[in-house]
Amino acid sequence: MIRQSFTETKPTLYLISTPIGNLKDITLRALETLKTVQVIFAEDTRNTLKLLSHYEISKPIKSYHEHNKQSATLEVLKHLEQGDSVGLVTDAGTPAISDPGFDLVLVVKDHYPVVPIPGASAVLTALVASGLTPQPFTFFGFLDRTLSKRKDALNKLSGLPHTIVFYERGDRVKDTLKDMLDVLGNRDVVLAKELTKQFETFYEGKIESLITTDIHEKGEFVMLVSGKSETTSSSGDIVTDVKEYIQLGYSEKEAIKKVASELGVHKNVVYQKVIEFGGIKK
Template sequence: MLTQLYLIPTPIGNLEDVTLRALRILKEVDVILAEDTRTSGKLLKHYDINKPLRSYHIFNEHKAVASLVQTMQEGKVMALMSDAGTPSISDPGFLLVRECLANGIQIECLPGATAFVPALVKSGLPSDKFIFEGFLPHKKGRQTRLEGISDEDRTVVLYESPHRLVKCLDQLIRHCGEERQASVSRELTKMHEETVNGTLKELKEHFDKGPIKGEIVIVLHGK
């Protein structure tokens, strides 16, 4: 069966991390769906890929899914790419995949970049069993999730924005204790990549000192 939708992981920072297969498929498909056409456009321009771009993001995915499925049923081959990382991992993708499967459309997901994997591996914390929580809710349900995390035996992986990192560390201290071991990685694969390991108290003290930039991955030792 002909693949109609390709899920294409994209570099989380360093453009050299894209795979040769991803570049080939991006050159072959009819349409590229991009979370942000400006961000994806930089990668495509860097590798001289000129294909029609369509926006597909959290604000339009519910409305766009039906027409995209119909377009693929009519024979068009599409590729979905996130701004960075693998589609559907804390990024749009799940709804489109679900509808494609429901309509008998063949899907292929390429292996590639996902921020939590290098952060987990270089944290020095157990990686044989872990749970990925992604972004915690900002308000409703946040306390419940934090309580669940505090009792989790497996290593926990979280995503967080730079301006909420210190607050998140403070909340983890209240729920898990200041001596719980953890790791914070930011700017992965970029020039100013940083990973700091230590207790939650030590991490909060470190990041209290100045402005924080870049996407954040927190890796927390299990209970």
């Protein structure tokens, strides 16, 4: 199947990217599209009304969010059947990326044109300013609130050698950092918040250090974590490092944890290297 956005004359569903903070970060094309569609479906009608009011755009606004998406999808289809073009927006950024919209696209795309209107992206905005390797990268989005599912997801991502990007609520950032330290090891991490706004802030350092850093937790964060280190240290080097810590008075468990933290890998990786080398010979 081939879909060409601008060869159809049918009513169209437009996926319109909106600013992630600064209202000036909207494209001319997005404004033009908001003015030309017959109706706008929004994740939060109040937030969208502020945006439209700022640019003096008057359009009917209806709700489309995670909890009403089935009934709202039927409404969208009804509008399209009646000849109305529809705009879909989220509170900030691009529809369907960690926000509602994916299910609607699946239903609409085989019957009516679905046209993306690109714009601001929290993922890319944070990534290019993070100082971590920008490509390749893996975007995960929000981790599950359940501890076991969260750690399971982190375990599956732990072997990736490139930057991994997450979203997280401010009040859960510290707990997520602790889980990352436990599963991923003490890697480099950047926390970005208030992107494009007056108090745009980047917290950066090792996971362990950011756990004890005073972080203003209000709002949502983009969390960027470095990939698994391809350390050139041999098993012999790692065992030597572990031995040195033991000689300084650390227990074997503590020594393994220290070396893992320095290498930015999970402690099980160091433990396995020690086992492969034949263990610690005292």
